[in-house]
Amino acid sequence: MSILKVEGVVQRFGGLVAVNNVGFNVGQNEIVSIIGPNGAGKTTLFNVIAGTYKPSEGSIIFKGKEIAGLPAATIAKQGLVRTFQITSLFSNVSVLESLKIAQHRTLESNLFNVLINAPSVRAEEQVAEKRAYEILALLKLENKANHLSDSLPYGEQRLLEIGIALAAKPDMLLLDEPAAGLNETETIELMGLIALLRDEGITILLVEHDMNLVMSISDRILVLANGTKIAEGLPSEIQTNPDVIEAYLGGDIMDFSE
Amino acid sequence: MKMNKTTTKLLQTIPVLILLAVPVVVTNNYVLNVLIMAGIWTLLASSLNIMIGLVGQLSMGHAAFYGIGAYISGLLSVRLGIPIWLGMPAAGLATTFLGYLIGKLTFRVRGSAFVLVTLGLGEVMRLVTNNWMSLTNGPLGLQGISPVKLFGVNFTYKHYYYFILLLVLLVSYIIWRIKNSRFGRAFIAMNENEPLANAVAIHSERFLVLAFMISTCIAGIAGSFYAHYVTFISPDLFLLSNTVTIVVMVIVGGKGTVLGPIVGAIIFTLLPEWLRAIDNYRMLIYGLILMFSILFMKRGIVPSFARIIKKKRGALHEYS
C-alpha cells in the first residue's frame, strides 16, 4: 500500500520548468531515494510535496488525502515532515527546547488549561520532556541538552535537524541531503539512524548525493534530470541504467563503482 | 539551568512582598502616583513584548489599543454611567477583537503590512477622536470619567496602587505561563525560523493572530485602568511617541523575557521624574542611557545580567 502518491506534478518558475510531469509512489515503510545532478529539481519537488510551493499542476495524495497546495503546517500536521537542504535550526534556542518545540503536532493542551497550569498540562509537559530526552539519547546528544543549537558543531547540527523532524512523530520523513558536509564516520552513523527510523515504522523519502549511502540504504531509487524523471528502480538496476549514466556524465560526474 | 527550588521561590516572593508593603511605608501621593503610572507602562511594555520579544513582530500601534481601551471604558462611563468593573472587560474584549481582525488581515499577506497597518491605526484613531466632537468631545478630551469604587469605597492612591499591582502580577503570571507552554514555544519557533516551525506543524498565521489578541487585550485593559484612574482622556493617548516609548521600554529592558519589560517600564517612568529637577539635561541623560544600553547590552538589561550570572553554568537561553 502506498503512503504517498505523486502524479503529474509540474512546477514552473516563470518560464523555467523546475519539475516536469513527475509521478511516483512510495510504499508504507519504504526508503525511496531521489538522485540527480544539481539543479535537477529534487529540492523543488520536496518543496512542492511539503507545501512550500503550490504545484502548477498535478496531484499529491498522502495517506489517501489530496495535499497538493495545502499550507506546509497543515501537511506536517498530517504526518509528513521534511528537513532542509541548508541547515535549518532554531538557532538561539537550546537543543532540548528545540526538541520540545518540534513536538507541537502531538501536544493538545488549550490556552485556558495552560493558564491555570492544569494537571493535564503538567502531564503533557512531562511526556514532552521525556520524549525530548529519548531523542537526545538516540542522537547521542544528551550532554548537549542545554547548549544553544547554534553552538553545536556542524555534524551535530545536522543530527539535531533530524531529531527535530523526529520529535514531530512523522509517518513519513523527507530528508534533503542529510549527509551533505558530513565526514565518513558521521555519514555511517547517519545511515544507521535512518535505518533505525525505518525500523520504527517511518517511511523515508531521501534526496542524497552520497552514492554509497543511497545504494546501500534505498529500497528503490528515482532519478531526476532537468526536472524530469528519467529512471526508477532497484539500486542494482539504477547503477547499470544507461540513461542514468548518461545524465550524470552530462552533468556532475558521479562514481557508481564503489 | 535549574536553580535550587527554595532559592527560586524566594527570588519570586521577596520582590512581591516588598511591592505589597510599599503603600504601608510610602504615604506620599506623588510617589504612589509615579508607581501607579509605572504599573500602567509595565502592562503596556509586557503586552508589547509578546509581539516584539516572542513572535518577533513590530507593532507600531500599541498606544492605539491602549487609547481605544481608554476611550471605550471612558465613554461607557461618561455616556452610560457604566463602572470600570464592566468597562474594563468591555475594553479588553473590544481590543482583543480588533487585534483579531487586524491580525487576520495583515499576517496573511506578511511583509510590512502589519507594521504599516498598526502604525496607521494610531493616526486614524487620533483623527477620529479629535473630530467626532459629539461623541468624544474632540481635542478638549473626555472629562468626568467615574473614579473606581468598590463595595462603597472610593479608591485612593493606595487602592489604585494595589489594583494595578494585581493587574501587573496577573499579566506577568499569564505571560510566564504562556511562554513556558506549547503556545510560547510556537511563538518563539516562528520568531526563530518560520519555515522550520511550519515543517513541524506550527501554523504561523494562527499563532501570530493569537499572540496579537493577547497583546491587544492587555493594552486595552491598561487603557481602561488609565481612564478611570486619571478620569480624563484626550486624543493625545494615540500619539506615536507613546508607542515609541513602549518599544524603547521593551528593547532596553530586554525583549523576550518576562522581567525585561517590567524593568524597562520602571526605568523609563521613574527616570523622567527624577530628572525633572535638572530638566535641562533630562533629554541628554535619557538619550545617553538609550545609547549605552543599545551599544553595550544589545539584548537589553535583564538578559545581559542573566547572561553574566549564568555564564559559569554553561547553559544559555535567549528567552529565559
Ligand SMILES: Nc1ncnc2c1ncn2[C@@H]1O[C@H](COP(=O)(O)OP(=O)(O)O)[C@@H](O)[C@H]1O
Ligand atoms: N524559488 C525558485 N524560483 C526560481 N527558480 C527556482 C526556485 N527554486 C528552484 N529554482 C530553480 O529550479 C531548478 C531546480 O532547483 P532545485 O530543485 O534546487 O535542484 P536540486 O535540488 O535538484 O539541486 C534550478 O534551476 C533552480 O534554479
Ligand SMILES: [Mg+2]
Ligand atoms: Mg537541492
